[in-house]
Amino acid sequence: MENYLLILIGTVFVNNIVMSKMLGLCPFMGVSKKLETAIGMGAATTFVLTLASGLSHLIDTYLLGQELAYLRTLSFIVVIAGIVGFTEMFIKKTSPVLFRVLGIYLPLITTNCAVLGIPLLNVQEQHGFVESLVFGLGGALGFTLVLVLFAAMRERLEAADVPAPFRGTSIAMISAGLMSLAFMGFAGLIK
Amino acid sequence: MISAILVMAGIGLVLGGVLGWASIRYRVEDDPLVEKIDAILPQTQCGQCGFPGCKPYAEAISKGEADINLCPPGGNDGVKRLAELLGVEPKPLGAGMEPKPKAVAVIDENTCIGCTLCIQACPVDAIVGAAKQMHSIIAEQCTGCELCLPPCPVDCISMQVIREDVATWKWRYPVHMMKRAA
Amino acid sequence: MNGSPFALLGHNSVTAVMAKVMAALIPGIIAHAWFFGPGIWVSLLLCMLFAVGLECLLLLLRGLPLKPFLSDGSALVTAALLALALPTLAPWWLYLMATLFAVGVAKHLYGGLGQNLFNPAMVGYAAMIIGFPVYMTQWAAPIGVAHFTPSLAEAFDLVFAGSGAISVDAYTSATPLDAWKTQARQGMAEADILAQPIFGWAGARGQEMVALMYLLGGLLLLANRVITWHIPVTFLAAMALTAGLLHLANPAQHAPPLFHLLSGGAMLCAFFIATDPVTAASTPLGKLIYAALAGFLLMIIRAFGAYPDGVAFAILLANICVPFIDAYTQPRVFGHKRGGKRGQA
Amino acid sequence: MSRKLHPFNGGVHPDGHKEPSNATPIRAMPLLPRYVVPLRQHIGAPARPLVRAGERVARGQMIGAAEGYVSTAAHAPTSGSVLAVEPRAVPHPSGLFDLCVVIEADGEDRAVELQPLDWRNLDASALRNRIRDLGLAGLGGAVFPSYIKLNPGAQAIHTLILNGAECEPWITCDDRLMRERAAEIVLGAEIMRHALGCASVLFGVEDNKPEALAALRAAAPTDMEVVSVPTLYPSGGGKQLTYLLTGVETPTGGRSTDVGIQVFNVGTAYSLYRAVCLGEPLLSRVVTVTGHVAEPGNFETRIGTPLADLLAAAGGALPGAVGEIIGGPMMGFDLLDRVAPVTKSVNCLLVKDPRLFPARPAALPCIRCGACARACPADLQPFEMYWFSRAKDFGKAQSYDLFDCIECGCCAYVCPSHIPLVDYFRYAKSEIWERERDKREADQARRRHEFKEFRLEREKQEKAEKFAKAAEKQKAAAGTETANPEEARKKAILQAALERARLAKEGVTPKNTDNLPAAVEKEIAEIDARRERMGAKQQGGEE
The missing domain is CATH 1.20.5 (Single alpha-helices involved in coiled-coils or other helix-helix interfaces)
Known part of the structure; x- marks a missing residue:
């Protein structure tokens, strides 16, 4: 139990997928202009990532094994694409507004390197099934956390007197850098 | 080799089945994007965008056939709202498309010959009058589209900028903040 | 066009606010000089010079008028906080770099006073501790512990010319927070640790008095209504609570709460850094959440993290959360239903 | 006398400056040679002019009639002749002109016959119509037509509040009125109570007006309560006073009547008394002239009196004056043209001197110190509203409840950065209103455009049908000349086209002259x- 908790805290804070592993920067920059969109994106990614972690672990362990290891990336991508496709239909039905604001970023969860990265890291770290699920959930929660906080910051930044050359994505990148600086404070917390 | 093909085919089949079920379970009609675009457009029906009215322009935008910066009456503000709706970066209005101050058409009562050409041109039926009778424009309904200017054979229609009065007066943007050179 | 109101509250300006903050810092600075030698004057002077210089340069670059923005005094307050947070007797370029990050990156890239999301002084500090960890762990030892306490002239010499023949260890020492952490992990008993000369009656020798002087300054700010009680009280309470729980759970590993309150930058942070209105939460409930979060994170980093003092990181992490906290703690507007959603008439 | 008060949050204590003008009794203005009566003095639609240039009018004669529901009448302040009905300078922050009736006095001050009303026995709606025609509007500042406020409507009114708080600094017109004419105010309140059918009547007066409180207490019957409220700006705001006295919050976007409470200014009660008991229309009001003037005080001023004349009556501005404010220093506005007249909403003419009214220092950036939020009586977060109004992000500004702002000025008063916060809020509000106006206009244009397209389509179809029928007839007449239906159809089309061309030559008769208003x-x-x-x-x- 403590092990799972450590994995969770570790992936959410210490080794945050965005802030310390620098994965998933595309949606992090792209879907953080509005707080509500960011929350929706976070929820969608959490769903996809947790499911993908578990499924890909099962596939890796029971279908691929050692001899078919070369199919890992391929099959993971297929699984992720399937889950994303499902999520897309689900969101389109339940929240058309969210579907529209997420726009291209929703299908792009497929190519979100964080979503592929976490199942691959699971294999690398030789996580068991539950560990993989927790690792996926933690990574996704960490992603959602920074995405949502970052979106709230950007909403305020939007109205700031940022000098012209730094406006828009530029100052957002700088802010992300400073966020990352702050997250370094968690260094040494686990392991 | 066979096992690899089997595995991938299996995964594909299962996922395909799930997606197929989901597409039936969560079927939705496409959202009325055209209506939403049309709601942002100012409805002057002026045709400056190159389309015969606001609705056709909205349709063109939704199909991706027209850019969002072709509507001068909507101004840069309108472009911004379209960009927000469509999730694209806003851009300045196209060249030679600077927004003009709001105006209404006024018919010179002495020159009008009652030819009805302007009445046919008016997209919102804001001009009243019958053949060989003097025409006049209902100011509240005029959108200032200027479509009635070219057909007039005697050039008796002119645009009059709407002046603000006590009721429509707006507070200006405060200028107390220190002047910025940048 | 100048609309109402035409009446203004007298003796009320940003400059006055900043002047009061500076004045409240003075007891702490004097105590610092008293216990750690005159080195603080050098770093204070350097930081202020660099800050004002950079502020001028950046204002000119941005095409803004110098006088009103310089006279608001915010650059000086940032510089003073930075100087008090950084180790004294570090090389001059460290102060320059820190000020550059504080005034340049954290403040002016965001549009200057009032627009920044991160506390400028803490950005400067955090950037230095990541970039130059060696210099950031060399703290001037208190008078009586150090083999040698440089005079003002010697301090200038050390800052600009480097230590040269004098060993760095002669005038610096590990911070008590650091010492506690490493020694407790090595299994030393609490009494043995506290018996060392760098520890004082409750916390770190010298630092405890400086912290009390910051507390005094903070109380002056409270009395003058420059700050409200929400942030300092909650921050210190959250710290004490977390430290107390940790100490109860494992007294051998974790120092008692009073030690934490009076060591490192805790007091300075509670009254002068966390209360920076620009980067702190602004709603009444938000202030409590923000301060509690910062205090909690500070203790977590101190107890488990890799850095001896986590003030900068705790504040920056709390800064990240501020817009989110504010967005979800908007107070109920007069005439709105209780629990109603904001923005819905 | 110990009613439990419910203090609202926020508020400020600006210097009162009541003494210069509240020491002397209300003075009457002499008859002037010329009056300018604006037709838009109230909230709502302007009055419709009833007179033309050259017409003779008598004092109290209606010169502008209420137009529509939210409107009220305007009357001639004296007898004389109408010089013009044209746009003139009016007291408005824009300095724009508005339609006014200019009256040249004949010096006789001849009045129309006044008809007192038997209000206790008059039908409620008849009473209200009379009040509308007598031009009554709220004299506290909002100038909402009184006859509407006297209509209890669907929601029963249980409490009537008479607002005598007068929290704005410098202004003392209500103070003097309460001291000198308390009995009349109480009678006015009695009429209001009758019209509204409510039981409870409360007077709210700030405790810096002990004489007014005493006078009201002496005049009020036992079933009316005179409550002394602590001096705190803006306790005279309608929503604030309501909460202060009853603990009931006026719902956002609504009126106090939604919670069964109606609020009137004491000055309105006095005018209502005169209108009902004497039959006199709203011809004059008390105006405070104070600040940097020779003889500050209160003046019984006819509506339409040019402000320059009012200023002269108070001995004129002292040397060094730097302009005038209409209203108080917290919510008033700069007077741009002294020929503008006194209207029903003008309660004070405040002459500025450079010592008490220095130019506002240049604004510095907001440091989010929250002083404004602590001072805000509506519990808003003004710095957030400012942050987004400044960036012209009106949607966000509105999401921080911009429209709950009452523009009292507390936030700008306490701002250490000297930011003209209220100016930003007024700017954002008027921009949002304009957008809503534009939206309405666009919707109307869309409907009309769609209708035109529909009409054209219908006309085309009708025409085609007609020609098709004609062709059919022809075909029938010609017998089975061409058995081929395809050919017949072609022929019909050809004929239709020919007919169309002929019509076009003659000139089409558009059909949109039908059904015109x-x-x-x-x-x-x-x-x-x-x-x-x-x-x-x-x-x-x-x-």
Whole structure:
């Protein structure tokens, strides 16, 4: 139990997928202009990532094994694409507004390197099934956390007197850098 | 080799089945994007965008056939709202498309010959009058589209900028903040 | 066009606010000089010079008028906080770099006073501790512990010319927070640790008095209504609570709460850094959440993290959360239903 | 006398400056040679002018009639002749002109016959209509037509609040009125209570007006309560006073009547007494002239009195004056033109001197110190509203409840950065209103455009049908000349096209002259007549 908790805290804070592993920067920059969109994106990614972690672990362990290891990336991508496709239909039905604001970023969860990265890291770290699920959930929660906080910051930044050359994505990148600086404070917390 | 093909085919089949079920379970009609675009457009029906009215322009935008910066009456503000709706970066209005101050058409009562050409041109039926009778424009309904200017054979229609009065007066943007050179 | 109101509250300006903050810092600075030698004057002077210089340069670059923005005094307050947070007797370029990050990156890239999301002084500090960890762990030892306490002239010499023949260890020492952490992990008993000369009656020798002087300054700010009680009280309470729980759970590993309150930058942070209105939460409930979060994170980093003092990181992490906290703690507007959603008439 | 008060949050304590003007009794203004009566003095639609240039009028004669529901009448302040009905300077922050009736006094001050009303026995709606025609509007500042406020409507009113708080610094017109005419105010309140059918009547007066409190207490019957409220700006705000006295919050976007409470200014109660018991329309009001003037005080001023004359009556501005404010220093506005007249909403003319009213220092950036939020009586977060109004992000500004702002000025008063916060809020509000106006106009244009397209389509179809029928007939007449239906159809189309071309040559008769509103038809007729006249004149000139 403590092990799972450590994995969770570790992936959410210490080794945050965005802030310390620098994965998933595309949606992090792209879907953080509005707080509500960011929350929706976070929820969608959490769903996809947790499911993908578990499924890909099962596939890796029971279908691929050692001899078919070369199919890992391929099959993971297929699984992720399937889950994303499902999520897309689900969101389109339940929240058309969210579907529209997420726009291209929703299908792009497929190519979100964080979503592929976490199942691959699971294999690398030789996580068991539950560990993989927790690792996926933690990574996704960490992603959602920074995405949502970052979106709230950007909403305020939007109205700031940022000098012209730094406006828009530029100052957002700088802010992300400073966020990352702050997250370094968690260094040494686990392991 | 066979096992690899089997595995991938299996995964594909299962996922395909799930997606197929989901597409039936969560079927939705496409959202009325055209209506939403049309709601942002100012409805002057002026045709400056190159389309015969606001609705056709909205349709063109939704199909991706027209850019969002072709509507001068909507101004840069309108472009911004379209960009927000469509999730694209806003851009300045196209060249030679600077927004003009709001105006209404006024018919010179002495020159009008009652030819009805302007009445046919008016997209919102804001001009009243019958053949060989003097025409006049209902100011509240005029959108200032200027479509009635070219057909007039005697050039008796002119645009009059709407002046603000006590009721429509707006507070200006405060200028107390220190002047910025940048 | 100048609309109402035409009446203004007298003796009320940003400059006055900043002047009061500076004045409240003075007891702490004097105590610092008293216990750690005159080195603080050098770093204070350097930081202020660099800050004002950079502020001028950046204002000119941005095409803004110098006088009103310089006279608001915010650059000086940032510089003073930075100087008090950084180790004294570090090389001059460290102060320059820190000020550059504080005034340049954290403040002016965001549009200057009032627009920044991160506390400028803490950005400067955090950037230095990541970039130059060696210099950031060399703290001037208190008078009586150090083999040698440089005079003002010697301090200038050390800052600009480097230590040269004098060993760095002669005038610096590990911070008590650091010492506690490493020694407790090595299994030393609490009494043995506290018996060392760098520890004082409750916390770190010298630092405890400086912290009390910051507390005094903070109380002056409270009395003058420059700050409200929400942030300092909650921050210190959250710290004490977390430290107390940790100490109860494992007294051998974790120092008692009073030690934490009076060591490192805790007091300075509670009254002068966390209360920076620009980067702190602004709603009444938000202030409590923000301060509690910062205090909690500070203790977590101190107890488990890799850095001896986590003030900068705790504040920056709390800064990240501020817009989110504010967005979800908007107070109920007069005439709105209780629990109603904001923005819905 | 110990009613439990419910203090609202926020508020400020600006210097009162009541003494210069509240020491002397209300003075009457002498009859002036000229009055300018604006037709838009109240909230709502402007009054419709009833007189033309050259017409003679008597004092109290209605010169502008209420137009629509939210409107009220305007009256001649004295007898004389109408000089003009034209746009003139009015007391408005814009400095724009508005339609006014200019009256040249004849010096006789002859009045129309006044008819006191038997209000206790008069039908409620008849009473209200009379009050509308007597031009009554709220004198506290909002100038909402009183007859509407006296209509209890669907929601029963249980409490009537008479607002005598007068929290704005410098202004003392209500103070003097309460001291000198308490009995009349109480009678006015009695009429209001009758019209609204409510039980409870409360007077709210700030405790810096002990004389007014005493006078009201002496005059009020036992079933009316005179409550002393602590001096705190803006306790005279309608929502604030309501909460202070009853603990009931006026719901956002609504009125206090939604919670069964109606609020009137004490000055309105006095005017209502005069209107009902004496039959006199709203011809005058008490105006405070104070600040940097020779003899500050309160003046019984006829509506339409040029402000320059009012200033002269108070001995004129002292040397060094730097302009005038209409209203108080917290919510008033700069007077741009002294020829503008006193209207029903003008309660104070405040002459500024450079010592008490220095120019506002240049604004510095907001440091989010929250002083404004602590001072805000509406519990808003003004710095957030400012942050987004400044960036012209009106949607966000609105999401921080911009429209709950009462523009009291507390936030800008306490701001250490000297930011004109209220100016930003007024700016954002008027921008949002304009957008809503534009939206309405666009919707109307869309409907009209769609209708036109529908009409064109219908006309085309009707025409085609007609020709098809005609062709059919022809075909029938010609017998089975062509058995081929395809050919017949082609022929019909050809015929239709020919017919169309013929019609086009003759000139199409558009059909949108049908169903015109009477007003537009009249307008067209007028224009035609004018054109004929002009044409005739022109021809005459040529010959």
